[in-house]
Amino acid sequence: MSDNLTFKLGIHPINWVGEDVREHGADTTYQTILDDIRRLGLTGTEMGRKYPQDRALLREELNSRDIRLVSQWKSVLFSAPEYRERELAAYREHCAFLSELGAEVVSTAEVGGSLHFDPRRTPHEKVVLRLDETGWQSLAAGLNAAGRIAQEYGLKLTYHHHGGTVVESPEEIDRLLELTDPSLVWLLYDTGHALYGGADPLALLRKHYGRIGYVHLKDVRLPVLAEARAEQADFVTCIRKGVFTVPGDGNIDFPPILAELTARGYAGWAMLEGEQDPAEHPPYDYALRSLQFIRQHA
Secondary structure (H helix, E strand, O other): OOOOOOOEEEEOHHHOOOOOOOOOOOOOOHHHHHHHHHHOOOOEEEOOOOOOOOHHHHHHHHHOOOOEEEEOEEEEOOOOHHHHHHHHHHHHHHHHHHHHOOOOEEEEEEOOOOOOOOOOOOOOOOOOOOOOHHHHHHHHHHHHHHHHHHHHOOOEEEEEOOOOOOOOOHHHHHHHHHHOOOOOEEEEEEHHHHHHOOOOHHHHHHHHHHHEEEEEEEEEOHHHHHHHHHOOOOHHHHHHHOOEEOOOOOOOOHHHHHHHHHHOOOOOEEEEEOOOOOOOOOHHHHHHHHHHHHHHHO
16 A cells, blocks of 8 residues: 555554543444554554553554554653653653554653643633743753653654644744754654644645654644634644544645655654544544545555
């Protein structure tokens, strides 16, 4: 399927089981997810909340289907200096787990200031608290330190710019990359979150290609996003409304993005993502159609 691509295609379990919307796929088993991935002919996945936590069992289940664990999300709270040492200790444990399972990258995102992910926020609050200069400097120092830890375990720290967080807009992505060490902090380029955050996904890819260490291929339904913006919906509400879908099912112009990645010889992993209600959008069927779309336009 991927003969015309320079990069390796995998798929995220978020297509089957929501991470931020817990009711999405709540009854789906990890066996169903892994069996579907194998049926799709894909060999890479990220860690999901339904996958076994026991390392030996997880390795056995993946190996029996010839699937590789590529990454796992890691929330960090580096923007607050008082949390840094505790956060770095947790980051080391995370890297040890991923390294033991043969992963390559650590999907890393700052949660400070986020409505949904920052443990210090309260339910009645309505806006993301953007970083001040002290917060930016603290975040950068924390990420550089975490990047060194990742390297100790043979991993790359790839920063996930993400909707509903303090690194969301193209200007915030620029700032993060300016402040961090290019040898320690890479970018997780996400097409869907790029558009959600106000960037042109192709322009973002071209501008920061030299820092990209990992890719998420996600589409956006622009009419649904426009409706959500008009209602001032927060990030999780946007997911529930169906803002995101798999490549080829939304409004992002993917052929130039695929062409750019291939022309530049990107050889890392790219994960197919949908992040929508699996009851309304059957994950296997949507993934299969998306892979056919990618094959057609590769």
